[in-house]
Amino acid sequence: MRLSPKDAALKFVNRYFPKCQAAVLAGSVVRGEETETSDLDVLIFDKNFSSSYRESFIEYGWAIEAFVHNLTSYQVFFHSDRDRAMPSLPKMVSEGIVIKDEGIIATIKNEANVLLAHGPEKWSEEIIRIKRYFLTDILEDYIGCLKREEGIFIANRLAELVSEFVLRTNQHWVGTSKWTVRALKNYDIHFAELFVDAFDTYYKTGDKNKVICLVNHILEPFGGQLFEGFSLGKEEASNQLK
Structure with a gap:
């Protein structure tokens, strides 16, 4: 029997990550956009892990993607997502439903919201x-x-x-x-x-x-289309000849 997304996420967290400090349910199910093939995206924050990782499960009638972080590794992904202008993890954190929290999620959500509001770096x-x-x-x-x-x-x-x-x-x-x-x-x-x-x-x-x-x-x-006069790497190549 397929449980509701929140119930399934809670059981999943209690079974596989009982010692985690926080967990968040994210993805299409929290936006009301789920389809027959939607899975559950569950973010785990656990100080006992030395680095982040991702793992897939089939539990409680759902495909579940676990994104596991310690209490600082998520920040590396925040910065990486900003650099590539694709805020996958910050968006998941920002819009996610809290499943478990020992007092750390408010700070992490605030970091995500500040990053999202700032936007990516301006192109030169x-x-x-x-x-x-x-x-x-x-x-x-x-x-x-x-x-x-x-x-x-x-x-x-x-x-x-x-x-x-x-x-x-x-x-x-x-x-x-x-x-x-x-x-x-x-x-x-x-x-x-x-x-x-x-x-x-x-x-x-x-x-x-x-x-x-x-x-x-x-x-x-x-300035419209650009072809004539465009060069890339010419200055560096010229400097090597000096």
Whole structure:
């Protein structure tokens, strides 16, 4: 018999991590977005472990992912998530339901909330310039591609770069897979709709125009497409010759 998410998480924690100082239930079940294939994400905080690890279980009718940390290892993941602009662990901590707490969760949740509110580091002008070049390069491949089987995968890559460019230049968190469109919606629901429509149109009909217009639109405020005059690593190479 499948227990409720919270009951299953509590039994799981008591069985496998009875000495932990805190546990949090996170993921789609706490957001009301669970599906038939959803699992339970359970965060464990236990001072007795020397490092963090992840382990999968099948218990109480659920697939359960345990993310185990000591009382400091989670901070390494917080910083790593901020560096890559994908706040997986901070978001889980922030929105999670407390299953067990010996007085430490409030501090950890506050750290997560501060990080989430701050957002990722702002892109430098040089990073934006590099990203403009690679967007231009992939766009040209996309425009010139005559093979449907290749175009599908070029479009996939272009979608990743477009979402990353829009979100990072606006200092918003990014996402992958299903989190791509969720991150775009968190930024701007209207843009997210345009993004989905453009790529959906291409996948359904082969019409590239909406995607091309979308890419040019997001590049325009930063100087548009970039190819001529772009270089990468030239200065370092020149210095080695001196």
